[in-house]
Amino acid sequence: xxxxxxxxxxxxxxxxxxxxxxxxxxxxxxxxxxxxxxxxxxxxxxxxxxxxxxxxxxxxxxxxxxxxxxxxxxxxxxxxxxxxxxxxxxxxxxxxxxxxxxxxxxxxxxxxxxxxxxxxxxxxxxxxxxxxxxxxxxxxxxxxxxxxxxxxxxxxxxxxxxxxxxxxxxxxxxxxxxxxxxxxxxxxxxxxxxxxxxxxxxxxxxxxxxxxxxxxxxxxxxxxxxxxxxxxxxxxxxxxxxxxxxxxxxxxxxxxxxxxxxxxxxxxxxxxxxxxxxxxxxxxxxxxxxxxxxxxxxxxxxxxxxxxxxxxxxxxxxxx
Numbered sequence: 001x002x003x004x005x006x007x008x009x010x011x012x013x014x015x016x017x018x019x020x021x022x023x024x025x026x027x028x029x030x031x032x033x034x035x036x037x038x039x040x041x042x043x044x045x046x047x048x049x050x051x052x053x054x055x056x057x058x059x060x061x062x063x064x065x066x067x068x069x070x071x072x073x074x075x076x077x078x079x080x081x082x083x084x085x086x087x088x089x090x091x092x093x094x095x096x097x098x099x100x101x102x103x104x105x106x107x108x109x110x111x112x113x114x115x116x117x118x119x120x121x122x123x124x125x126x127x128x129x130x131x132x133x134x135x136x137x138x139x140x141x142x143x144x145x146x147x148x149x150x151x152x153x154x155x156x157x158x159x160x161x162x163x164x165x166x167x168x169x170x171x172x173x174x175x176x177x178x179x180x181x182x183x184x185x186x187x188x189x190x191x192x193x194x195x196x197x198x199x200x201x202x203x204x205x206x207x208x209x210x211x212x213x214x215x216x217x218x219x220x221x222x223x224x225x226x227x228x229x230x231x232x233x234x235x236x237x238x239x240x241x242x243x244x245x246x247x248x249x250x251x252x253x254x255x256x257x258x259x260x261x262x263x264x265x266x267x268x269x270x271x272x273x274x275x276x277x278x279x280x281x282x283x284x285x286x287x288x289x290x291x292x293x294x295x296x297x298x299x300x301x302x303x304x305x306x307x308x309x310x311x312x313x314x315x316x317x318x319x320x
Contacts, residue, residue, distance in 0.1 A: 012105045012294055017238065024277045026108040026238035034241040035091055038066060038248070041073040041081055043096035043232050047185070048074035054264040058255060065251035066244075077310065078153050079303035082107045085237055092236045092248055097124075097202075097283055098155030100233045101294030102302070104276055109235035110245075113252045114279070115265055116272035121279065122265075123228035124204040126156035126164070129191055129220045136198060139224050140169035145197040147176050148187040152292070153302045155229060155283055156202040157184060162290035164226055182309060188215060198223070204231060207266060230279050234271065249273075 007018035017026035040059055042051040052072045063070040073090065075081040078099040084090045086107035095103045095111075103109035116122045128147070130136045136145075149172070150157025158180075162172050172178050179196075181187040187199035188206055192215055203225070210217040234252065236245050252271040262269050274280075284294070292298050 014106050014108075014296060017108050023275070025104055025110045028242060029239050032239050032241045033088075034244050036068060038062065038068050038070045038091045039073045039084075039089060040070055041075050041084065041090055041093040043081065043094055043099070044075050044077060044183070048076065054261060057258050057261055061255055062248075062251055065254070066247055077306040078102070078151065079299070079306045082109075082299070083303070085109055085235075088237065088239075090237065091240065092234065094232045094234045096154065096232050097229055098157070098159055098287070099153045100235070100276070100280060101284060101287060102153060102299045103235060105294045106296065106299050108238035110238050111233040111235040111274060111276040111280070112249050113234040113271040114231055114274045115268040115270075117267065117269055121272045121274060122204075122231045122268050124156070124202050124231050125228055126160045126200060126224075126226040127203045127206060127222045128198055128200050128224040129188065129206065129222055130198045131191060131194075132219055132221045134197065134221070136223060138168070139165060142170055142198055143175040145176055146179065146195070147172075148181045148190055148196040148199040149178050150181055150184050150187055150201065151302075152180065152305060153299075154184075154202075155286060156226075157187070157200055159286050159290040159292055160226060160229070161200045162292070163286045168224065180305075180309075185209060185214070188220075192219060204266060208264070211263070211266070229283060230274070233274060233276070233280070 009019050009022060011019050011024060013019055013026055020027050042055060052074060059070045059072055075084060078096060081093060082099060082103050085093060085103060100111060114121045128139060136142060149161060152158050165172055181190055184201045184205040187201050188209055190196040191199045209215050236248055253273060255271060257269045287293055
């Protein structure tokens with residue numbers, strides 16, 4: 001309590017954290033930790049098993065680089081990943097673009113890297129896909145149709161559409177009912193099966209699915225593409241011993257993706273240094289403009305929605 005009262009600046013951070021230096025992320029606390037095991041996770045934008053295999057060359061390297069055992073922790077939702085870091089179960093994790101803000105403000109995550117190449121950070125676009133055989137050519141033609149969003153905290157799957165679609169003549173929630181598919185891959189497959197007329201998804205997930213042969217690229221048409229956003233951000237827990245945090249950062253920056261990882265991540269071959277203050281400025285603006293700021297109320301609403309979706313999924317799986 002005394003520490004909370006003595007914090008000169010907190011900004012949008014939860015009361016458990018302080019931002020005295022004004023860089024928008026949690027400061028290192030007086031009491032730090034040096035775990036014997038590094039627990040690593042990656043955003044659940046697709047089946048977690050896909051990424052556990054994709055990241056294996058890196059997690060094996062990270063273990064050798066730090067001299068610690070590295071465990072991959074599969075998470076089933078954005079809120080579950082954020083809660084795992086908040087509770088101290090995660091050491092370092094990759095968060096999807098939109099939820100990075102919640103991870104920073106609610107869980108004390110400190111973003112430090114993003115996938116990229118020698119040219120810089122990898123970007124992606126919000127795209128709207130339809131079936132190649134569909135009659136739709138522009139967003140304004142989707143009024144009254146089934147246009148899938150992915151999840152409330154997703155940048156390309158919900159926040160950016162709310163902020164950007166109105167200027168294209170389509171207002172989410174007014175011109176069509178917002179339906180959440182539960183994931184970018186689920187939205188793509190939903191368009192393919194005809195469950196949705198269109199879907200707002202991240203371009204990198206769509207291209208990955210096409211590259212793996214999960215879907216055929218020619219079966220779809222892209223009718224909208226946004227400006228480029230930064231891709232998933234990797235962050236460590238704010239209360240790590242500074243020497244360990246520095247070591248983890250250096251291990252990330254020194255690593256070069258082997259060919260199989262480059263294939264899985266569309267040619268990215270390294271982790272590029274970032275800061276939340278600079279590189280996530282456009283994402284924070286989208287969140288504010290869409291009426292979904294990265295505060296506690298918005299996070300609790302998202303967490304409750306994801307918990308309800310998980311409950312329904314569990315109930316359906318029990319049915320004969």
